[in-house]
Amino acid sequence: MTTRLLPPFLIAAGVVLMLATLMLPGQARWVHDDPARYKHVTTLVATGDDVLLAGTQSGRLWRWDPDGQWRDMGGTPGELPITMLGHDTDILIGTPDGLYRPDGESILPTGRISHLHQHDGVLAIATGSSVVLRVDDTQQDWDLAEPLDGAAVYRVQAQVLDDGVAWHAGTIGQGLWTLEPGEDSWQPNSDGLPDPVNILSMRAAGNNTLLAGTDQGLFWQAIPGQRWQHIDDGLGERRVLDLHRQERDGSLELFAASDDGLYRITLVERERSLETQGRWSAIAPRSAELDRSVGFVVSADDTLWISAGSVYRLARERGALWLAGLAVGLLMTLLGIRLMLTAR
Numbered sequence: 001m002t003t004r005l006l007p008p009f010l011i012a013a014g015v016v017l018m019l020a021t022l023m024l025p026g027q028a029r030w031v032h033d034d035p036a037r038y039k040h041v042t043t044l045v046a047t048g049d050d051v052l053l054a055g056t057q058s059g060r061l062w063r064w065d066p067d068g069q070w071r072d073m074g075g076t077p078g079e080l081p082i083t084m085l086g087h088d089t090d091i092l093i094g095t096p097d098g099l100y101r102p103d104g105e106s107i108l109p110t111g112r113i114s115h116l117h118q119h120d121g122v123l124a125i126a127t128g129s130s131v132v133l134r135v136d137d138t139q140q141d142w143d144l145a146e147p148l149d150g151a152a153v154y155r156v157q158a159q160v161l162d163d164g165v166a167w168h169a170g171t172i173g174q175g176l177w178t179l180e181p182g183e184d185s186w187q188p189n190s191d192g193l194p195d196p197v198n199i200l201s202m203r204a205a206g207n208n209t210l211l212a213g214t215d216q217g218l219f220w221q222a223i224p225g226q227r228w229q230h231i232d233d234g235l236g237e238r239r240v241l242d243l244h245r246q247e248r249d250g251s252l253e254l255f256a257a258s259d260d261g262l263y264r265i266t267l268v269e270r271e272r273s274l275e276t277q278g279r280w281s282a283i284a285p286r287s288a289e290l291d292r293s294v295g296f297v298v299s300a301d302d303t304l305w306i307s308a309g310s311v312y313r314l315a316r317e318r319g320a321l322w323l324a325g326l327a328v329g330l331l332m333t334l335l336g337i338r339l340m341l342t343a344r
Contacts, residue, residue: 010336035070055082170199213240
């Protein structure tokens with residue numbers, strides 16, 4: 001390269017390097033964004049309008065709004081720990097002593113609330129060995145203590161079928177039980193699942209197949225009674241504590257929360273089946289601060305959030321490599337300008 005061409009080459013190369021560096025997305029990292037630091041966060045939900053609700057072991061309710069601020073919404077009666085949160089026309093607060101509203105009104109004076117799930121105006125409540133289906137001020141109680149041999153119902157989930165809605169009860173130690181449309185009794189629905197098994201999370205996919213996270217991996221089922229299929233692809237037999245699906249950049253992503261972090265895979269939803277593409281990958285490296293199991297994963301304001309004792313949000317930070325790229329590009333540009341001025 002001639003001396004005459006060197007300055008413009010350095011300038012062009014430096015500018016290209018700086019622009020390319022600026023376009024780098026940065027490294028994904030979990031950032032502590034906890035409203036109640038040093039207070040154990042027990043549950044985290046998103047309301048659907050980019051609002052987050054977090055409950056703590058000490059009974060405090062916190063709300064995050066899109067302005068980026070957490071607000072203290074008060075506490076539970078007697079500072080009861082918050083076991084689960086939900087929302088209809090108002091916030092629903094599950095405790096070891098029943099279900100409450102933020103003003104202290106008792107909705108369901110029963111035992112421990114393990115889970116709340118809403119579908120088409122029906123609130124499903126998992127409490128003890130029972131499932132309660134509640135519509136407005138009427139409710140239907142299903143006591144499953146006898147068929148479950150006293151095992152606890154840990155999660156409830158609705159599934160839309162061709163002939164109506166099926167309700168599923170995930171238990172600790174007794175697998176999964178299903179109330180099919182038009183039936184008046186719950187039936188075991190665990191063919192293909194490990195035995196015994198704990199159902200730790202459930203989600204309905206976009207094609208209305210059912211996903212079940214267990215203490216021995218992740219499974220899916222098209223309709224009740226069919227054999228459950230194991231989704232491995234590197235997830236193995238990890239505990240799946242929560243599930244979250246979202247569309248991003250034209251593809252569908254499935255997230256699985258586990259003891260050692262949050263994992264992601266591309267999901268393909270066929271008419272009556274599920275497929276995955278690639279293998280599960282960790283979302284971001286775990287920091288020394290994030291040393292607990294990831295219990296919940298939600299999205300709000302186009303950001304992923306998790307609870308792992310505290311609340312964390314996923315952020316992208318540009319580290320030393322990004323700074324080095326900008327610095328080298330700037331030096332090349334300045335050197336080219338200096339050589340060009342010197343040559344005149």
